[in-house]
Amino acid sequence: MKKVSRVFTYLFLTVxxxxxxxxxxxxxxxxxxxxxxxxxxxxxxxxxxxxxxxFQLAFEKAPxxxxxxxxxxxxxxxxxxxxxxxxxxxxxxxxLRFPGRKTLFTxxxxxxxxxxxxxxxxNYRTVIDLGIYDTVWALVLPFTSSIFYTYILKNFFDTVxxxxxxxxxxxxxxxxxxxxxxxxxMARSSLTTVILLNALASWNSFMWPMYVIITDSxxxxxxxxxxxxxxxxxxxxxxxxASTVVVLPMIILFLFARKYIVGGVARGGxxx
Amino acid sequence: MHVTLDHITKKFDDFxxxxxFSARLEDGELICLLGPSGCGKSTLLNMLSGIIPPSxxxxxxxxxDVTMMPPEKRGVGLVFQxxxxxxxxxxxxxxxxxxxxxHVPKKERVEQAxxxxxxxxxxxxxxxxxxxxxxxQQQRVxxxxxxxxxxxxxxxxxxxxxxxxxxxLEMREEIRxxxxxxxxxxxxxxxxxxxxxxxxxxxxxxxxGVVQQNDLPQRLYDSPANQxxxxxLGNPPINNIPGVIRNGGFHAQGADSEIRxxxxxxxxxxxxxxxxxxxxxFSVEKDGPIEAQVERVYTMGKExxxxxxxxxxxxxxxxxxxxxxxxxxNVQLNVRKRGVFVFDLESGEKLA
Amino acid sequence: MKKDxxxxxxxxxxxxxxxxxxxxLLPFFLGxxxxxxxxxxxxxxxxxxxxxxxxxxxxxxWGIGNYVKTLNDPNFWQAIRNTxxxxxxxxxxxxxxxxxxxxxxxxxxxxxAVYQSIFFLPMVTSVTAVGLAWKFMFNNRGVINYLLGFxxxxxxxxxxxxxxxxxxxxxxxxxxxxxxxxxxxxxLLSGLQNIDPQYRIAAKVDAATxxxxxxxxxxxxxxxxxxxxxxxxxxxxxxxxxxxxxxFGGNPGSMGNLYTVVYYIRTSMMQYQDYGVASxxxxxxxxxxxxxxxxxxxxxxxxxxxxxS
Numbered sequence: 024m025k026k027v028s029r030v031f032t033y034l035f036l037t038v039x040x041x042x043x044x045x046x047x048x049x050x051x052x053x054x055x056x057x058x059x060x061x062x063x064x065x066x067x068x069x070x071x072x073x074x075x076x077x078f079q080l081a082f083e084k085a086p087x088x089x090x091x092x093x094x095x096x097x098x099x100x101x102x103x104x105x106x107x108x109x110x111x112x113x114x115x116x117x118x119l120r121f122p123g124r125k126t127l128f129t130x131x132x133x134x135x136x137x138x139x140x141x142x143x144x145x146n147y148r149t150v151i152d153l154g155i156y157d158t159v160w161a162l163v164l165p166f167t168s169s170i171f172y173t174y175i176l177k178n179f180f181d182t183v184x185x186x187x188x189x190x191x192x193x194x195x196x197x198x199x200x201x202x203x204x205x206x207x208x209m210a211r212s213s214l215t216t217v218i219l220l221n222a223l224a225s226w227n228s229f230m231w232p233m234y235v236i237i238t239d240s241x242x243x244x245x246x247x248x249x250x251x252x253x254x255x256x257x258x259x260x261x262x263x264x265a266s267t268v269v270v271l272p273m274i275i276l277f278l279f280a281r282k283y284i285v286g287g288v289a290r291g292g293x294x295x
Numbered sequence: 296m297h298v299t300l301d302h303i304t305k306k307f308d309d310f311x312x313x314x315x316f317s318a319r320l321e322d323g324e325l326i327c328l329l330g331p332s333g334c335g336k337s338t339l340l341n342m343l344s345g346i347i348p349p350s351x352x353x354x355x356x357x358x359x360d361v362t363m364m365p366p367e368k369r370g371v372g373l374v375f376q377x378x379x380x381x382x383x384x385x386x387x388x389x390x391x392x393x394x395x396x397x398h399v400p401k402k403e404r405v406e407q408a409x410x411x412x413x414x415x416x417x418x419x420x421x422x423x424x425x426x427x428x429x430x431x432q433q434q435r436v437x438x439x440x441x442x443x444x445x446x447x448x449x450x451x452x453x454x455x456x457x458x459x460x461x462x463x464l465e466m467r468e469e470i471r472x473x474x475x476x477x478x479x480x481x482x483x484x485x486x487x488x489x490x491x492x493x494x495x496x497x498x499x500x501x502x503x504g505v506v507q508q509n510d511l512p513q514r515l516y517d518s519p520a521n522q523x524x525x526x527x528l529g530n531p532p533i534n535n536i537p538g539v540i541r542n543g544g545f546h547a548q549g550a551d552s553e554i555r556x557x558x559x560x561x562x563x564x565x566x567x568x569x570x571x572x573x574x575x576x577f578s579v580e581k582d583g584p585i586e587a588q589v590e591r592v593y594t595m596g597k598e599x600x601x602x603x604x605x606x607x608x609x610x611x612x613x614x615x616x617x618x619x620x621x622x623x624x625n626v627q628l629n630v631r632k633r634g635v636f637v638f639d640l641e642s643g644e645k646l647a
Numbered sequence: 648m649k650k651d652x653x654x655x656x657x658x659x660x661x662x663x664x665x666x667x668x669x670x671x672l673l674p675f676f677l678g679x680x681x682x683x684x685x686x687x688x689x690x691x692x693x694x695x696x697x698x699x700x701x702x703x704x705x706x707x708x709w710g711i712g713n714y715v716k717t718l719n720d721p722n723f724w725q726a727i728r729n730t731x732x733x734x735x736x737x738x739x740x741x742x743x744x745x746x747x748x749x750x751x752x753x754x755x756x757x758x759x760a761v762y763q764s765i766f767f768l769p770m771v772t773s774v775t776a777v778g779l780a781w782k783f784m785f786n787n788r789g790v791i792n793y794l795l796g797f798x799x800x801x802x803x804x805x806x807x808x809x810x811x812x813x814x815x816x817x818x819x820x821x822x823x824x825x826x827x828x829x830x831x832x833x834x835l836l837s838g839l840q841n842i843d844p845q846y847r848i849a850a851k852v853d854a855a856t857x858x859x860x861x862x863x864x865x866x867x868x869x870x871x872x873x874x875x876x877x878x879x880x881x882x883x884x885x886x887x888x889x890x891x892x893x894x895f896g897g898n899p900g901s902m903g904n905l906y907t908v909v910y911y912i913r914t915s916m917m918q919y920q921d922y923g924v925a926s927x928x929x930x931x932x933x934x935x936x937x938x939x940x941x942x943x944x945x946x947x948x949x950x951x952x953x954x955x956s
Contacts, residue, residue: 192365
């Protein structure tokens with residue numbers, strides 16, 4: 024009886040896993056197929072050769088290298104600045120004292136339920152007014168502070184015993200020194216989670232770039248890819264090659280840092 | 296350095312944590328702030344370290360008024376109950392931390408740290424992290440960190456409470472040894488009377504924010520200022536026999552007999568009192584002034600712990616086991632002068 | 648030391664220490680104020696401004712005209728209907744699947760890291776990129792129709808059906824479930840891991856069957872998490888857009904038949920330049936989210952109280 028249920032468990036999970044993985048499998052394989060293989064019916068499963076020609080063609084037809092660079096730039100800038108502002112704010116909310124601290128934090132938490140879709144209308148206008156419409160800055164500036172990541176960090180900072188703080192203060196440490204010498208090194212794991220979640224969100228961001236970027240050379244990968252597919256002359260195998268380029272870095276990141284990402288998602292969500 | 300606390304008061308909203316506290320801590324002295332939890336002893340320590348400011352009064356380090364001085368400028372060392380070591384730093388870096396903020400050059404820092412580590416016997420653990428140390432070792436590191444900057448005042452906030460019984464004994468001797476070596480004026484906060492008696496030069500016993508007695512340990516035990524002090528010190532706790540003084544003699548509640556001791560001379564007539572006697576103050580004597588009934592006897596080796604009864608009150612006494620008490624029998628007892636007191640039943644005021 | 652005592656004790660602080668917290672908060676608040684706080688207030692205002700023009704930044708007057716217009720727009724109601732349709736399909740189906748998978752994953756398995764990696768992958772990959780793969784697979788001569796052919800089914804025009812939107816919706820729902828599954832499994836799995844295994848051991852000792860344990864012990868103890876998952880997924884499905892976009896080449900369905908609320912906001916804004924209507928629709932979307940969030944916090948408070956007593 025126990026054995027039967029074990030076998031069923033593995034069987035079910037394996038089948039479900041194959042279905043879950045199939046889109047990736049199909050994407051990766053198709054990226055190497057020839058035009059004829061891709062449109063063949065019944066489908067050809069294994070490409071005749073694993074040449075990188077589709078990647079080359081896609082990169083020739085659209086500036087994917089440029090998209091890639093933009094994506095990296097936007098990610099590094101917005102993740103870097105957001106991490107910094109979140110650390111500072113989380114420390115202030117967790118350890119420093121100022122009137123209205125708790126009220127203010129509750130207010131911020133309640134703002135977490137506001138959907139980004141609701142903010143787009145005004146932010147679109149703000150970006151135009153700031154003169155950064157259709158530039159990479161339009162993708163960075165709105166994402167330089169995050170209530171959610173501040174919240175995660177503050178929760179961690181709260182778990183650090185107050186005695187550590189006073190100990191450091193008595194030993195002559197300023198708040199600033201304490202934050203960077205004690206709090207931040209201790210929060211390494213929470214910080215990793217915050218940085219990874221933020222990096223994922225930035226890399227995969229699609230809707231906002233679609234609103235504010237029109238110049239091809241300023242696009243990031245998901246939005247560039249989308250435009251590439253609707254333009255004439257892009258074949259499915261090239262689309263799959265380009266999609267692979269978008270998807271692969273995050274898959275690799277995930278395989279290395281699954282623990283942090285899953286832990287972070289369990290604590291507060293990613294999509295949604 | 297000597298420390299003067301001058302009429303210190305601390306209020307949290309309507310709660311008074313410390314009430315009009317005045318004391319002088321002499322140079323090189325180890326002083327215990329003793330009392331039950333919530334008596335204000337930790338609050339007092341935090342005011343000495345500068346973590347919280349007093350609501351009233353003044354604190355002087357030597358002649359300097361430091362009442363409003365922030366913690367980082369006071370030059371005090373503080374050891375917490377939970378050690379408060381930085382978990383991400385090695386023992387060496389933990390000990391060096393106070394010097395780092397003073398921008399002492401690295402080489403000098405390490406030298407001093409090694410020296411102090413030797414003093415507290417953690418010199419073999421310098422490369423480890425706090426998570427890899429036992430509680431006792433962590434506490435030694437915490438003491439080293441507090442000492443490395445040559446503090447003018449060393450504050451220890453219940454430093455032994457997180458240790459198990461055996462380590463606690465060992466560490467309290469260590470603290471005493473280190474303190475006597477460094478001769479730093481120290482304040483040691485604890486709720487454990489035994490610890491306080493064993494370690495300190497002087498004890499300040501507090502209750503509800505008010506000083507009950509500020510005295511040498513032995514004096515605190517031998518001549519408690521009031522009922523609270525008498526009750527707080529001693530194990531087993533002091534025996535309190537309720538009764539009244541009539542015609543110069545003590546009549547225990549529910550007893551027919553009368554106890555006559557020279558101690559009762561001049562006590563007011565008819566006043567309800569506690570006759571308080573330490574368990575070790577009794578001895579069996581044929582013509583002893585106290586008659587009690589033996590209830591139970593527990594053998595403890597050289598001595599016996601006897602549960603006795605006078606009237607309605609049971610009490611405990613250490614009796615030489617050679618006497619051989621029999622439960623159910625009556626026995627005549629005498630008391631030594633040194634462990635007998637009379638307190639007012641209601642106010643706890645000491646009458647004799 | 649009493650908690651928060653320091654909050655009232657400002658005696659010690661130098662002038663710098665009093666302003667110090669604000670310096671730490673400043674960069675954070677700059678971003679929040681400009682890109683979150685101000686837009687929230689502005690969107691409310693804009694929804695009451697009639698005939699707003701982006702060019703001149705002017706409007707003809709205050710009123711509820713935008714709401715009247717939105718609520719009288721058949722397209723808006725179509726968007727609501729489609730969105731609800733999508734929510735009602737994706738949320739329950741993904742919940743049931745996730746419950747099974749999470750429950751199976753919540754035991755000592757060989758290669759559990761591999762299983763977890765595979766199940767969680769869709770969470771970290773770009774919806775738009777993977778959406779292209781799905782589009783490709785859903786093609787008339789694509790691999791899905793090919794595989795279904797083994798079951799004796801005729802090729803289905805998943806992405807280009809002229810007759811109603813049932814096939815379009817099915818394709819979208821399948822992709823949507825696949826996409827939301829990792830998140831749902833993770834939440835349920837962490838909920839399962841928080842259940843004291845003693846309950847299950849006790850039940851095993853009482854000779855309960857696995858199925859009985861699942862329904863009588865696991866599910867009731869997991870109820871708060873299940874509820875949380877339902878709410879969070881409902882909210883996220885309500886904002887469906889990024890899944891839709893790549894499947895139909897940027898169109899909401901092959902014939903515009905899968906118009907959703909977020910699409911409605913987008914077209915009102917970008918196509919018709921009607922910022923008032925877009926704001927009104929965004930606020931109506933927020934209202935939905937608000938109600939669901941409140942329901943969630945309300946229920947959570949009740950269950951927490953029950954735990955205490």
